[in-house]
Amino acid sequence: MPAPALLASYRRLFAAPGAAAFTLAGLLGRLAMPMTGVSLVVLLSERRGSYGLAGTVSAAGLVTGAIGMPLIGRLVDRYGQARVTVPAALYNAVPLAALLLCVRFGAPDWTLYLCNAACAAAPNLGGMARSRWAHLYRDDPAARHLANSFEQALDELCFMTGPVLAMLLCTTLAPEAGLVTAGTLGTTGALLFAAQRCTEPPLPPVPSASPSPAPGRTSGRPHGSPLRVPGLRVLVLTFLATGMVFGATEITTVAYADALGHKAAAGVLLGLVAAGSCVAGLLFGLLTPRRTPGARFLAGVSAMAAVLLLPLAAGLGGAGLVLLGMALFAAGTATAPTMVTGMTLVQELLPQRQFNEGMAMAVSGIVVGISTGAALAGTVAEHAAPGTGYALPASAAALALLIALAGRRHLRTRRRSTAGESAPETAGENPERVVSASV
Numbered sequence: 001m002p003a004p005a006l007l008a009s010y011r012r013l014f015a016a017p018g019a020a021a022f023t024l025a026g027l028l029g030r031l032a033m034p035m036t037g038v039s040l041v042v043l044l045s046e047r048r049g050s051y052g053l054a055g056t057v058s059a060a061g062l063v064t065g066a067i068g069m070p071l072i073g074r075l076v077d078r079y080g081q082a083r084v085t086v087p088a089a090l091y092n093a094v095p096l097a098a099l100l101l102c103v104r105f106g107a108p109d110w111t112l113y114l115c116n117a118a119c120a121a122a123p124n125l126g127g128m129a130r131s132r133w134a135h136l137y138r139d140d141p142a143a144r145h146l147a148n149s150f151e152q153a154l155d156e157l158c159f160m161t162g163p164v165l166a167m168l169l170c171t172t173l174a175p176e177a178g179l180v181t182a183g184t185l186g187t188t189g190a191l192l193f194a195a196q197r198c199t200e201p202p203l204p205p206v207p208s209a210s211p212s213p214a215p216g217r218t219s220g221r222p223h224g225s226p227l228r229v230p231g232l233r234v235l236v237l238t239f240l241a242t243g244m245v246f247g248a249t250e251i252t253t254v255a256y257a258d259a260l261g262h263k264a265a266a267g268v269l270l271g272l273v274a275a276g277s278c279v280a281g282l283l284f285g286l287l288t289p290r291r292t293p294g295a296r297f298l299a300g301v302s303a304m305a306a307v308l309l310l311p312l313a314a315g316l317g318g319a320g321l322v323l324l325g326m327a328l329f330a331a332g333t334a335t336a337p338t339m340v341t342g343m344t345l346v347q348e349l350l351p352q353r354q355f356n357e358g359m360a361m362a363v364s365g366i367v368v369g370i371s372t373g374a375a376l377a378g379t380v381a382e383h384a385a386p387g388t389g390y391a392l393p394a395s396a397a398a399l400a401l402l403i404a405l406a407g408r409r410h411l412r413t414r415r416r417s418t419a420g421e422s423a424p425e426t427a428g429e430n431p432e433r434v435v436s437a438s439v
Contacts, residue, residue: 243369
């Protein structure tokens with residue numbers, strides 16, 4: 001499809017007043033996440049001379065972030081986006097500034113761990129943006145599907161440009177420049193996003209407790225964990241395995257390019273993965289769903305498991321960087337449909353009052369998976385031949401497929417009532433509707 005026609009198809013989303021404003025503000029804030037990891041590694045490797053220290057300090061932040069994100073999501077569900085985002089963004093800027101000062105004045109290493117671990121209150125702007133689309137187009141399933149795919153493409157755009165921008169700042173200005181910029185963008189973007197009050201979804205009504213909730217659903221208690229829903233547990237585990245795909249692919253690609261004497265090409269190769277996912281996400285939004293979200297999710301995970309055999313074949317076969325790049329681009333095309341449909345299922349399976357917490361749990365699963373996959377791939381890269389590490393993302397994708405297949409009966413979706421709660425589908429209802437997704 002020509003680019004002008006593609007853009008015209010997505011233009012309809014911004015007919016809603018305020019849609020462009022919260023999208024741009026959210027995009028600005030979301031750039032901070034992919035910039036932070038690279039900036040921190042460059043900063044500590046330059047100022048402290050240790051990649052090991054940089055990796056473990058970064059891991060400390062990932063662990064606490066994975067714990068803090070669902071807690072922030074629960075507060076958003078309970079008190080609203082603006083009331084939580086503003087104090088969370090302002091708080092998160094404090095330990096980040098403290099980290100920079102500790103590096104600047106040579107504080108002990110333990111202070112670095114403490115400061116980065118304290119940066120655990122970053123608002124999930126991607127999830128909140130998807131909640132806004134769901135509210136704006138609550139009566140237009142086709143527009144919600146389009147918005148989900150658009151948001152996934154924005155995520156990939158951030159992960160393509162964020163690390164490049166961070167490296168440029170750190171290498172041309174100062175090692176601190178990347179982290180300073182990431183913190184500024186994250187705080188400013190979050191505050192601007194929270195200021196867009198006209199598109200903020202209203203808090204859903206909290207129902208009274210139900211003595212006998214439907215099987216597989218949460219009760220009416222407002223503070224029950226979304227993980228009580230079996231389908232969400234299946235999705236979180238599947239996303240954890242998917243995160244391992246991302247983390248292992250990144251480290252293995254860097255190690256493989258370095259082994260061939262072209263380490264600088266690793267950035268281009270990883271950009272091809274994100275580019276494949278970005279293009280696939282935009283095109284996926286133009287398709288009319290023909291199956292239920294659960295069936296589409298299984299199809300997406302199956303495709304991901306299949307195409308990740310291509311980088312493995314290219315790496316083990318010594319195909320070279322060009323063919324490897326083509327294989328990585330193809331591998332990226334399967335991730336966006338999987339993520340879009342998976343996050344759609346999160347919203348289908350949960351009542352509206354738990355959307356943000358549930359989506360944050362899914363993202364936390366991905367974050368834990370990324371760190372696990374990166375750690376495993378680093379070990380393999382040190383002890384095995386170049387290209388062997390691509391067995392890790394292929395295996396992780398196969399694990400994701402097995403988890404999804406084992407829990408497929410829990411991925412059946414429900415019709416959402418006007419009150420924002422879930423109700424069983426009846427025999428005559430259309431199973432092809434799509435609800436907005438997260439992350």
